[in-house]
Amino acid sequence: MITPAARDRLFRRPTWAEAQVVTKALRTETVGGAILLIAAVAALVWANSPWQDSYAALRDFSLGYEPWHLDLSLGTWAADGLLAIFFFVAGLELKREFLVGDLRSPAKALVPVIAAAAGVAVPALLFVATVLIAGADSDALRGWAVPTATDIAFALAVLAVIGSHLPSGLRSFLLTLAVVDDLIAITIIAIFYTEGLSLAPLLLALLPLALFAFLVQRRVVLWWVLVPLAFATWALVHASGVHATVAGVLLGLVVPVRPRAVVPSAATLSGKVDVAQRLEHRLRPLSAGFxxxxxxFFAAGVSIGGGGFGAALRDPVAIGIVVGLVVGKLIGVLGSTFLLSRYTRAELDSDLSWSDIIGLSLLTGVGFTVSLLVGELAFGAGSPRDEHAKIAVIAGSLIAAVLASVVLRRRNAVNRRIAHEDTIDADADGIPDTFQTHDARLTEDDKPTH
Incomplete structure (x- = not known):
């Protein structure tokens, strides 16, 4: 627990090494978020154009091998296959944060973990309350998890557009919260949205997963060896009835995150090999950019004309999703942070104000990618209620993004000055003096593992 000492700070500046990792990850996700926005807008335009039938035909075009249960539409390949890459990267991030990142310290992990958990629980509760008050049927409650996710790429794209200079401690918190949020999301998907479980393929999936784990633990990074094993694991998990993205997380979690001095010379490069960093370097651009x-593109193409938008406004599911994303996320993240500050007597870092926290809390209501996925799992891809859920996710994410932009723009000038000071006070070693002073104050337990 955070002690009541005066030196305790919420969202304090990370170490220089941690800040570099966060900055690199956020840079890639920001570019990916811009591409994501373009893809989503293109899908919306096409799905509402005179050529909307061709969009549906492309999305529903089947491709694959039926005996392996892989005769899937392109939309399903994107949801089950490509998103497994996204969750693989999330698994790498999660393991790195808990073993060598800020989450290895209970004091540092407390705030983002509790904020992420509250940012899931409160939107879910508000969704359920909205649906029950509206008197909707019990099937509507299946969408309780739709407004619980935060889309880090979409959120960062919003920040790039408004030009906000979040302080380094808050940027680190945003990424860490998103990582924990992804863990909760994949756990929800695995537990609550798995139907028709088949144990035989699931148990068989342990074989290629174990071999993949053995090779990466030995620092074998040959793609033509690892990719077939990863695909076999994914295919067997998919055949078991568990959502195939779970395989991505499992594969990410077995990858070692610490470099090793001695490695098999025939299988890897010489010297220290950080397998997680190598795989993340190769796969993060593929995940975020493709x-x-x-x-x-395949999930956001929903028709909002012909009464579609009006029908969504009358659906308690859609109303509950918007309330969850816009109000629930704000209350969950901001409320839990405020309570931690109040009852632990920890103070905000000197770089921050509560306006920053309000803006960030609103920004976590941008729940695009995983929310769309959960909506499909809850109501069935292409069903009327799934269409309403998609409209609500898009609308709720846009409202949250606009409100966050309004709040963060007020602080933009102050944050830009702080970011500028961090840049110009670097000496010959290229490390800003503010980071060196901060790192020197860390205890041995707080220092990062190299």
């Missing part, structure tokens, strides 16, 4: 945008 996998997620392609999924968004």
């Amino acid at each position: 996998a997620v945008p392609v999924f968004a």
